[in-house]
Amino acid sequence: MIEVLFEDNHLIAINKQAGDIVQSDKTGDPPLSDFVKAYIKKKYNKPGKVFLGTIHRLDRPTSGIVLFAKTSKALSRMNQQFKNKEVHKTYWAIVDNLPNSSSGILDDYLYKNEKQNKSYISKRLKGKRAVLKYKLLKKLDRYYHLEIEPKTGRHHQIRVQLSNIGCIIKGDLKYGAKRPNKDASIHLFAQKINFTHPVTKQNTTIIAKTPKDNIWDACIK
Numbered sequence: 001m002i003e004v005l006f007e008d009n010h011l012i013a014i015n016k017q018a019g020d021i022v023q024s025d026k027t028g029d030p031p032l033s034d035f036v037k038a039y040i041k042k043k044y045n046k047p048g049k050v051f052l053g054t055i056h057r058l059d060r061p062t063s064g065i066v067l068f069a070k071t072s073k074a075l076s077r078m079n080q081q082f083k084n085k086e087v088h089k090t091y092w093a094i095v096d097n098l099p100n101s102s103s104g105i106l107d108d109y110l111y112k113n114e115k116q117n118k119s120y121i122s123k124r125l126k127g128k129r130a131v132l133k134y135k136l137l138k139k140l141d142r143y144y145h146l147e148i149e150p151k152t153g154r155h156h157q158i159r160v161q162l163s164n165i166g167c168i169i170k171g172d173l174k175y176g177a178k179r180p181n182k183d184a185s186i187h188l189f190a191q192k193i194n195f196t197h198p199v200t201k202q203n204t205t206i207i208a209k210t211p212k213d214n215i216w217d218a219c220i221k
Helices: 034-045 072-083 157-164 215-220
Strands: 004-007 011-016 063-070 088-095 104-113 116-121 128-139 145-150 188-196 203-207
Touching: 004 203, 034 088, 034 188, 063 072, 072 088, 072 157, 072 188, 088 157, 104 157, 116 157, 128 157, 128 215
Parallel strands: 063 188
Antiparallel strands: 004 011, 011 063, 088 145, 088 188, 104 116, 104 128, 128 145, 188 203
């Protein structure tokens, strides 16, 4: 089952569950894109192959909004918006420590280790620049709820930059968490996306509901 957040003739947005992969990878597990194609094929009784363009991705253990294109025109135009940094995404994260400041900007250079599938902060200002804004939304009993607005789209950017300031995302073993979540998820959630519709040119905002668990529920009370 997939949760459709938005759909028209050009785009479809899905609320991805943690554990789903957006596109095929070396694991061989069926990707989310295949399930979306099957949904479109059945809903519209389409003969032959269904076109579906992947506009952006989320890490496997991350949940939240993933946007796909249903036409090549929409795919091309959305790719250009991402390239021009005209798409604005908002994430929520549950972290184990309070940041030094309740809001701020993180500006680092990252390099990726392909073999480890992991990114690192470069102390020599080499690699790719990664910038994000964060602010504290709520203090929970044992954790802290942050809102993140990435200004760049680097590999594992939010995870590594928050870990670098001592704010490790709950369940994120790869970047320093002491314990995994039971379902192998991490508490990082793509909560909102804003963009100009590639065909209608209307300002479009899509918002997703958080996964069902006690911690996310506490954030929205």
